[in-house]
Amino acid sequence: MTTTIDRRTLLHAVAGAAVASTATGTMTSAPAASPATYTPKPLSLDPKSIKGISEKVLASHYENNYLGAVKRLGAIRGQLADLDFAKAPNFVVNGLKREELIALNSAILHELYFDSLGGGGAPSGALRDAITSDYGSLERWRAEFSAIGKAEGGGSGWVILAYTPREKRLVTQWAADHTTTIAAGRPLLVLDMYEHAYHMDYGAKAGAYVDAFMEAIAWDNVTSLYAQASREG
Numbered sequence: 001m002t003t004t005i006d007r008r009t010l011l012h013a014v015a016g017a018a019v020a021s022t023a024t025g026t027m028t029s030a031p032a033a034s035p036a037t038y039t040p041k042p043l044s045l046d047p048k049s050i051k052g053i054s055e056k057v058l059a060s061h062y063e064n065n066y067l068g069a070v071k072r073l074g075a076i077r078g079q080l081a082d083l084d085f086a087k088a089p090n091f092v093v094n095g096l097k098r099e100e101l102i103a104l105n106s107a108i109l110h111e112l113y114f115d116s117l118g119g120g121g122a123p124s125g126a127l128r129d130a131i132t133s134d135y136g137s138l139e140r141w142r143a144e145f146s147a148i149g150k151a152e153g154g155g156s157g158w159v160i161l162a163y164t165p166r167e168k169r170l171v172t173q174w175a176a177d178h179t180t181t182i183a184a185g186r187p188l189l190v191l192d193m194y195e196h197a198y199h200m201d202y203g204a205k206a207g208a209y210v211d212a213f214m215e216a217i218a219w220d221n222v223t224s225l226y227a228q229a230s231r232e233g
């Protein structure tokens with residue numbers, strides 16, 4: 001569901017990215033490239049509908065953290081488009097390309113996080129069979145995924161259930177930040193363990209947030225992402 005506020009903030013993000021992409025860059029003597037435009041996604045869930053994660057947190061998370069990453073990505077790509085790579089110092093290239101990766105992955109992971117919420121229930125069909133085959137049981141998988149989230153509590157990071165075409169299996173992945181995801185992994189389910197995802201609801205009780213997330217997983221969406229990833233693998 002797309003709310004009115006989401007459309008408004010989306011427009012702000014697109015405008016901000018466009019301004020950022022044209023207002024920067026004084027370094028080039030070579031023709032500037034056209035920066036890639038990242039179009040933000042509307043919020044895929046009704047922020048009032050997630051039991052255990054408040055509308056206030058979800059709206060703030062979407063507007064400040066997700067749309068913030070999209071805006072930052074636009075600004076970084078604006079600077080990269082204007083950069084004269086043949087003359088730029090290594091520290092400038094390293095800095096901008098590192099920040100581009102962080103902002104791009106932050107945007108993508110946040111979209112997957114919001115898509116992971118809603119519905120609850122349990123996995124079905126081929127995904128349920130794959131979890132049982134790769135982890136022994138759904139309960140074993142739940143314990144592992146949940147424990148990784150709780151272990152990251154107090155710090156920050158992501159927990160990702162991914163399908164890896166190389167191994168043709170599921171992997172529960174620990175990620176310390178936006179840049180440590182499995183190469184060629186296909187993320188299916190994403191848990192955000194940064195404090196902005198839960199602190200207003202739970203304070204330092206990260207474990208209670210993880211428990212709420214585990215009960216609110218949008219299994220229909222995860223099942224469909226698995227079907228696509230394993231088919232295209």
Ligand SMILES: [Fe+2]
Binds near residue numbers: 065196
């Ligand atoms: Fe986040």
